[in-house]
Structure formats: structure tokens, C-alpha cells
Amino acid sequence: MVRFELASAFMLDDTGAISVSELVEQSGLSEAELRVLVDCGALAPRDLRAAAWTFSSQCIVTARTARRLRDDFALDDAHVVAIVLRLHERIDALEHELRRLSGGHGALR
């Protein structure tokens, strides 16, 4: 039997206030792994000095990517995950810039 449901999709962007426990739940990373990502600058809480960190909803994407890289490459060390994550983001940004430059306005012709 096919069931039909209607749901709203929410943007994962620079808005929102996601707690550490929510980020753990959504990403599949442990709290210790999240803290290492913050220490390495791969994740940025809204206020590093706050007693209880909150994150933008975009951080769910970053944390889930970190978990995927950890699992896909069987990485044991959270510091290594942080480095791989930063490299992955750099590649993404470069590919985005390449797409922008290779077509349309602002393109190199």
C-alpha cells in the first residue's frame, strides 16, 4: 500500500541555533568528535566563549559530511577527519568557482 505524505523542507543555512546534542543526533558524530572539529576550525559555533555552544543549521551539513568522510574512509582520528573535511570543502569551493568562471557573466572568455 502506498502512503502519501506532505512535508516541509527546511533550508540548512547560516540561520538557526542548533545545540551540541542536536548536532550529535543529526550528524552521527560523537560530542568529542564535534569538539575536535571546533578546535581545528572545521566547525564554528556562534559564540566560542559561550557556556553552551549553538551552531547554524549549515553546520548540520558540515558535521554530516565529516561523519560520511569518517565512515567512508574508516578514519579513526578526529583530527584527520577535520583535515580531510577542510580539503573536501576547499575542493568544493574551487569546483564552484570553476563552474562560475567557465560560463555566464563574470566568465573568462
Next chain:
Amino acid sequence: MKYKDYYAALGVERTATADQIKAAYRKLARKYHPDVSKEKDAEEKFKEVAEAYETLKDPEKRAAYDQLGSHRPGDEFRPPPDWQQSFGNAQFSFDDLDLADLFANLAGRSGRGGQRGANAPFPGQDFEAAVRLSFEQAYGGTEIEFDMAVSEPDENGFLRRVPRKVKVRIPKGVTDGQKLRVPGKGGKGINGGRDGDLYLDIGVESHPLYRADGLDLYMELPLAPWEAVLGATVELPTPAGRISLKVPAGTQAGRKLRLAGRGLARPDGTAGHLYAVAQIVVPTVVDERQRALYGQLQDASTFNPRAHLT
């Protein structure tokens, strides 16, 4: 249910140690991971390898897999009669399940990373899907439908693959590469655990006129030479309808004329701008009178666009 030889997928013996299995997986992951591999069919190969490792890396799942016996890959098979009693309380209808589903559901009983009771709550699986939208759909928002097949208990408690159709409301103003979350529309939680989520990876088709950069839009503004020199009021299409734009006198090629707030707009009110980028376009066919007028302009002007090259 079709049998898959997970040991063969990783290229290890059935007696391999956990370290050997991990080393084999890491080597194959480096070779076939879609983010780094140029191999043909890398994505499919990686999926096979990852599925095998997901089962064999967990001692309980590995033991359960070993108890299924050895069969020829691709052959239909059924677990031994007492297999279900040995490995959890779930009742499986093996006809509808994939081997990966079987062990994914075992995770709910053995717990992730530790000891759990058979009735401990376990969160449902998250799903991810790529969505391709037209520019108009991204600009104005839209509703899209997904057909999914998830394994969940039926009314008798038997785990089955259940088709599910999910309709999702995409908010306006989504951009290419944006990720969206649809809470609770992933796999069902087990023993009262929260349902998983559906994550959408948005791709937006290019538009013949507009190029998006975040919430900002860019379009070409072709101008005749006299319009660029003297200024003009020109009519332009925008995603929200046609508008009149005043082009200042002395507009150079490449100048960006900003139409504030006419880019992509989000439900919370944030909006980007539309930039019309000036292009000077010369006529390729001129009649005698026009040619003569251009000649007079040439004689009357001391303008040298290449002064900086002398």
C-alpha cells in the same frame, strides 16, 4: 533474498582478522570513493565495498552474516531456521528485504558502538536524495514528489520493504548546491527511537538569461553604442516581471547596474539583487547614411581607447 559475498567484495578470506578487514576496506575506499576515484563505475563499486564493510566491521553483524552460511553470489537463499531467534527479536519477511536491510535492522537491536538491550530505542535511518529544479521552481518554490522504499515493521511486526510516496514543499529562493532537511521523513525509528530525516541536495538548472550567485542574479544588458554614451531608459525582463532601467550616460562595458532586491528571495524576507551587466553591441550592417554619420563622429572625436597601450 539474494546472497552477497561480503568477504569476496573486500578481497579477504572468511577467517580475516578485524584489522585485515579494515585495511582491505581502506585500500578499496581510496580506489573507488566517488570523491577521489576516476575508475569506471566507481560509485557502484564503492557502494558494494561499503556495504560489505558495514557488516563485517561489526562483530555481532559479522557473526550473524557468517551464520547465514556460504552461498553463490546472486543466488536466492534463506537463513537457517533458527537464525532469527539467535539474532534479535525482529521478524523478517525475507522475500522483500535486501541483505543490507537485514543487517541495518540488526543495528537497532545490538546498538551502535556499545551494548544495548534488544528493546532499546534506536533512531531511524536518514535518507539523502538529489533534486533537480528549474530556475523558476527555485525562484518561486515548488512541491516535488519522491518515491522511496524503506524497510519498516508492518502491522504484524514483520519487517518489509514498504513503498512510500513523500511530497515535499521546497521553499522559494533555494540555490544550486543548497541542502534541505525534511524532518522525520527518513526510516522509522525502532522501539520508539526518533524517525530518520530526509536530506535533499538541490541542483538548479541554468537559465538562458539569469545566472545565480548565492541570492544575487546576473544578466547581460546589451546596449547600442549611442545608448552607452548618451544614456537611455531600457526595458528588461526580471524573474518578477518586466521593468524599466535607467542607464546612465557614459556606461562602460562590464559596468554592473544594480536592481536592489530583485534577486532570489527567501521566505524570511532576505533577498539578493539583480545585476544587469552592460555589454556594448555594435551593429554589423549599416547603410550609407549611418556609415557617413559614424565617419563624422570619428573625425569629431579625439577619444582614444588604446591610449594606455602607447
